[in-house]
Amino acid sequence: MNGSQTLYERYRNEIYRIGWKIEYRARKVSRTECSLFDNIQAEANFIQDSENKIMLEQLTDSLPAFEKSILYKLYLEGYSEAEVAKQFNISQQAVNKWKKKIINQLSQTTKSHD
Template sequence: MEQQMIQRYRQEIYRIGWRLQYRSKRTRRHECTFMDIRPAQRDEAEEMINRLSVEQLLDTLPAKGKVILQKIYLQEMTEAEVAAQLHMSQQGVNKWKQKMLQQLSQTANSQTF
């Protein structure tokens, strides 16, 4: 009887672990980071120019949007973690993120640095 209970608890712990891993992988796949997009090798000058370009683009955003993008992409936080920190809903963070990415895209396409 005790063996059955131990086996049952092991199975349940295994399921919980599997669910956590699956949820984490799904979240990370949905929210890629800048580091994943970066090419394999760059020289330091090109890296500095790119960093300045990103900073200039981010400066064109509203303060709240800038904070959200920095937390999600540079600090590699999930939308849920950002929402909890900023006392917002996760859907609100997602909408801000989408809106700011669209604005960044439009700004980057219309300006030459």
């Protein structure tokens, strides 16, 4: 123990770290688990989700394979940007930039077809 830190401050900091770790783990678990309400809501939106997936497939047919795989992993498979970045060995910011670029490109495509 160093002289400038009291025993109280040391224990307070340790309790803070423990609390942070518990909160982090709880958030991580809550992201991977789904509640009963989520399941009911998912069933109610099945048709809409299916239509959206079909429309997305039609829009992404013109995209290169890399761009298409980024979209599929983010939106259809439900991976986070960080997880996709790890899979492609690029930064999370790069995934975000690709996502914005692809969405902008698809938006322009849909506007030109209207």
